[in-house]
Amino acid sequence: MELEFPGNTYAELRNSVEKFASGYDTADPLNASAFALRKEWQSEDDGTQYRIKDGYGALIAYLEEECKAAGGAIVFNSAVRLIKWQQGKVQAITDDGTMYEAEQVIIAMPLGVLKAAEGEKGAVTFDPSLPEQSKALQAMGFGAIIKILMEFDDIFWEDQYTEQLAGKSLKTMGFILSDQPIPTWWTQAPEHSTVLTGWLGGPAALEKKDTTEEDILRLSLQSLAKIFSRDPLWLKDKLVAFAVVNWTNKPYTRGSYAYDTVNISASRQLLNQSVHNTIFFAGEYLYEGTAMGTVEAALTSGKGVAEQIIDL
Numbered sequence: 001m002e003l004e005f006p007g008n009t010y011a012e013l014r015n016s017v018e019k020f021a022s023g024y025d026t027a028d029p030l031n032a033s034a035f036a037l038r039k040e041w042q043s044e045d046d047g048t049q050y051r052i053k054d055g056y057g058a059l060i061a062y063l064e065e066e067c068k069a070a071g072g073a074i075v076f077n078s079a080v081r082l083i084k085w086q087q088g089k090v091q092a093i094t095d096d097g098t099m100y101e102a103e104q105v106i107i108a109m110p111l112g113v114l115k116a117a118e119g120e121k122g123a124v125t126f127d128p129s130l131p132e133q134s135k136a137l138q139a140m141g142f143g144a145i146i147k148i149l150m151e152f153d154d155i156f157w158e159d160q161y162t163e164q165l166a167g168k169s170l171k172t173m174g175f176i177l178s179d180q181p182i183p184t185w186w187t188q189a190p191e192h193s194t195v196l197t198g199w200l201g202g203p204a205a206l207e208k209k210d211t212t213e214e215d216i217l218r219l220s221l222q223s224l225a226k227i228f229s230r231d232p233l234w235l236k237d238k239l240v241a242f243a244v245v246n247w248t249n250k251p252y253t254r255g256s257y258a259y260d261t262v263n264i265s266a267s268r269q270l271l272n273q274s275v276h277n278t279i280f281f282a283g284e285y286l287y288e289g290t291a292m293g294t295v296e297a298a299l300t301s302g303k304g305v306a307e308q309i310i311d312l
């Protein structure tokens, strides 16, 4: 950006691109591929809301039922730490020493976990090791995110004080983009809900990965207080419940979702090929289309791998 769009003339453009790349794509703007971001942003479907009414839990419940109906078993709370393999034979060994055997394995862990150093919680070791795949995984970008949910005792942003302040009614407000420490917020519009969701993405989220929940709450109240010209204590009194979801410091997630770094296609190509028809990688980070970093991306990748295995 500095190189292609230098100086004061482009300062605003640079600022808005950097904010969007880190805020929405949760990427490190210094590392992200400008072409990939351009491709994604140009295919944005502005205005349409795809929010699932019962949340993504409804989708997972459907998949779980389908899996069980087809004879599958789902084992929860069981972290794999070692994959021993040879062509046509895999042993997956979990933290508690349980071993599962199969002819093939699909590695569907988040990219953040696959990039974690050996020995870190959640990290998985391959025996024999996969140096090429490992290098390809390390070359891919994985974003950082902290999400905050805040429920208030009323929809204060729809009251008269805020309307006067904004000079218009905020009853249909969807997103708030600001320069505050927690910069992005959204409502549940078109529903009139008392919940506001806060979002801190990219390098700023990585920097605050070890910040305590109390401090994130404090920053959230301060940010909203500034945005709505209110007293933080007044807002705190109105708070009914809150949750801070720090995806970046969770050992089995270690971030948000992938973003394209420069020259990433070789890595993706390699990882989209099986290792001797035995080890298959699947996940949102292996998706090639324009809906990167989404559930759709993960489902597309998973379906593709399932089809590859069926065709063996």
Ligand SMILES: Cc1cc2nc3c(=O)[nH]c(=O)nc-3n(C[C@H](O)[C@H](O)[C@H](O)COP(=O)(O)OP(=O)(O)OC[C@H]3O[C@@H](n4cnc5c(N)ncnc54)[C@H](O)[C@@H]3O)c2cc1C
Pocket (backbone or CB within 6 Å): 078, 079, 080, 081, 108, 109, 110, 113, 122, 123, 124, 145, 147, 247, 251, 252, 253, 255, 256, 257, 282, 283, 284, 285, 293, 294, 295, 296, 297, 298
């Ligand atoms: C805050 C946030 C908001 C998002 N919002 C949206 C949205 O609005 N719309 C959208 O489409 N997408 C959204 N996404 C992206 C979406 O959640 C991901 O793209 C999708 O979940 C990726 O699916 P996946 O199967 O590749 O990986 P995951 O869903 O991350 O699944 C990987 C699984 O592997 C498990 N795992 C990790 N380590 C181990 C181990 N050692 N052993 C066994 N299991 C392990 C993890 O616990 C996890 O269950 C959001 C992501 C975040 C973080």
